[in-house]
Amino acid sequence: MTGGAAGRTGTAAGTGPTAPAGTAGTVPEPPGTPGTPTTARSFATEDPFPSSLWADAVYSRRAIPPTLAAGHPAPGTAGAEPDPLPPGPRLPLAPPPLHLAPSPGSPATLADPAVLAALLHYSYGLLQHDLTPGGWPLHRAVASARCRYPSELTLLTPTAAFRFDPLHHQLVLLPGSSGDDRDGGPGTSRYVVITSRFARTARLYGDYAPRLCAQEAGMLLGAVHLVATALGLRTRPGQDRETLHGLCANRLPAMAEHPMGYLEILGPAAPTADRAAWPPPDLASVLRARHSGAALFDPEPVPAPRELLTDLETALAAAPFTGFSCHLLLRRVAGTSPGHYVHGGGRLRQVHADDPLPLLERIGQTEGRVSMNFRSTSCTAYLAVRRGAAVARHGTDAFRRLHLVTGAVAHLLCVVAARHGLSARVHNGYDAASAERLLGAASGEETVLFQVAVGTARPGAAFRIPVVF
Ligand SMILES: Cc1cc2nc3c(=O)[nH]c(=O)nc-3n(C[C@H](O)[C@H](O)[C@H](O)COP(=O)(O)O)c2cc1C
Numbered sequence: 001m002t003g004g005a006a007g008r009t010g011t012a013a014g015t016g017p018t019a020p021a022g023t024a025g026t027v028p029e030p031p032g033t034p035g036t037p038t039t040a041r042s043f044a045t046e047d048p049f050p051s052s053l054w055a056d057a058v059y060s061r062r063a064i065p066p067t068l069a070a071g072h073p074a075p076g077t078a079g080a081e082p083d084p085l086p087p088g089p090r091l092p093l094a095p096p097p098l099h100l101a102p103s104p105g106s107p108a109t110l111a112d113p114a115v116l117a118a119l120l121h122y123s124y125g126l127l128q129h130d131l132t133p134g135g136w137p138l139h140r141a142v143a144s145a146r147c148r149y150p151s152e153l154t155l156l157t158p159t160a161a162f163r164f165d166p167l168h169h170q171l172v173l174l175p176g177s178s179g180d181d182r183d184g185g186p187g188t189s190r191y192v193v194i195t196s197r198f199a200r201t202a203r204l205y206g207d208y209a210p211r212l213c214a215q216e217a218g219m220l221l222g223a224v225h226l227v228a229t230a231l232g233l234r235t236r237p238g239q240d241r242e243t244l245h246g247l248c249a250n251r252l253p254a255m256a257e258h259p260m261g262y263l264e265i266l267g268p269a270a271p272t273a274d275r276a277a278w279p280p281p282d283l284a285s286v287l288r289a290r291h292s293g294a295a296l297f298d299p300e301p302v303p304a305p306r307e308l309l310t311d312l313e314t315a316l317a318a319a320p321f322t323g324f325s326c327h328l329l330l331r332r333v334a335g336t337s338p339g340h341y342v343h344g345g346g347r348l349r350q351v352h353a354d355d356p357l358p359l360l361e362r363i364g365q366t367e368g369r370v371s372m373n374f375r376s377t378s379c380t381a382y383l384a385v386r387r388g389a390a391v392a393r394h395g396t397d398a399f400r401r402l403h404l405v406t407g408a409v410a411h412l413l414c415v416v417a418a419r420h421g422l423s424a425r426v427h428n429g430y431d432a433a434s435a436e437r438l439l440g441a442a443s444g445e446e447t448v449l450f451q452v453a454v455g456t457a458r459p460g461a462a463f464r465i466p467v468v469f
Pocket of ligand 1: 147215
């Protein structure tokens with residue numbers, strides 16, 4: 001379990017030189033306001049993903065401030081946390097059900113308090129409390145770098161916005177919502193919108209924050225899509241910037257948050273005679289058990305069950321977006337020869353049969369050091385996208401879009417691992433150029449955006465208990 005002191009992730013995060021001030025979506029404090037938290041400007045006027053981010057936060061980690069190693073605030077950011085939730089009327093949510101499944105005979109709808117509560121809780125709710133002294137106490141349904149949780153989840157009806165407060169398992173009616181719509185309530189929501197408070201993550205990670213925030217927004221989108229599907233709700237995940245900004249305009253705290261992605265709620269899914277293989281029927285307990293492993297990822301060197309791969313194949317085929325490739329460097333899975341596998345058409349196919357350890361130890365490095373114990377992992381996934389084509393088409397917005405695509409897949413990998421009692425660690429300690437070269441990606445075109453290692457967790461010092469609302 002992740003229970004070490006805040007500085008432990010520093011082994012992965014590194015201590016590279018700081019990027020020039022104000023390069024990557026965070027805004028230097030205005031003169032004369034010492035202590036003011038760093039905040040992003042209005043999303044309408046500022047590009048949160050300048051093109052320098054590819055070089056500074058994906059191909060190198062220049063954007064990470066040296067203070068991260070000690071877990072101290074990044075230069076230019078204030079120590080105090082901003083209030084994450086605006087004041088407003090609060091709506092308690094129903095207790096989340098223990099299982100996630102469409103209720104037989106009644107079409108799934110957010111108007112059902114149990115469905116509403118389940119969707120929010122199992123997508124982004126507070127699921128575990130880690131009591132280890134000096135650890136990060138609060139863990140949610142989706143992983144987050146050093147548990148900063150910069151993403152925010154908001155339900156939108158035509159005239160009201162309801163912000164999810166995971167800590168209290170409540171919704172907060174955001175200012176500007178009309179009285180009429182409160183009568184309709186959150187059960188009439190048509191969209192789920194994901195925004196990101198870069199400042200939360202920037203407080204530790206400085207100008208590296210937009211990269212982590214983009215990754216985490218994608219993971220959250222994947223989580224909402226997965227849980228909605230399990231509940232029998234059809235959603236259409238969206239990347240389109242104009243739609244996104246249209247949804248957020250005048251309705252969300254634009255000064256502090258960046259719009260990242262959305263899902264349109266289409267209504268109940270058509271009933272099917274056969275139960276689909278994915279999402280799994282035990283999803284709720286899987287999500288309650290999901291975790292990222294110990295502070296230093298050093299799993300037991302025992303083989304993962306073969307079903308891990310079957311589930312991976314099915315889950316990735318059900319990802320909310322296409323346009324990614326998944327390379328799996330596999331070392332220890334029962335009945336499966338080690339090697340380099342690539343996922344395509346719902347299948348994993350072997351492209352090299354050698355032990356991938358030398359590749360893993362060259363790719364998975366942080367400033368010259370191997371980032372985790374790849375010698376005892378079961379397998380490690382690398383998620384790649386066609387950056388060149390996306391940048392040509394979408395300009396700087398390609399950064400957000402591509403992280404949405406891959407983030408959703410990264411969350412699925414974490415869930416599949418949890419289903420088999422394994423921990424999955426999203427770890428940014430990898431060298432993107434080496435990954436590109438050694439995995440045979442198209443040079444200058446394809447980029448690896450996620451590294452996710454999977455292994456059998458050793459019993460650790462951390463003590464996590466489930467949170468019940
Ligand atoms: C986008 C992202 C990047 C991460 N990068 C690192 C990393 O570089 N090194 C590391 O040790 N852990 C990394 N983590 C793991 C988080 O610290 C971990 O998910 C967090 O402690 C929450 O733990 P939990 O998932 O068990 O709740 C990363 C997680 C995310 C989501």
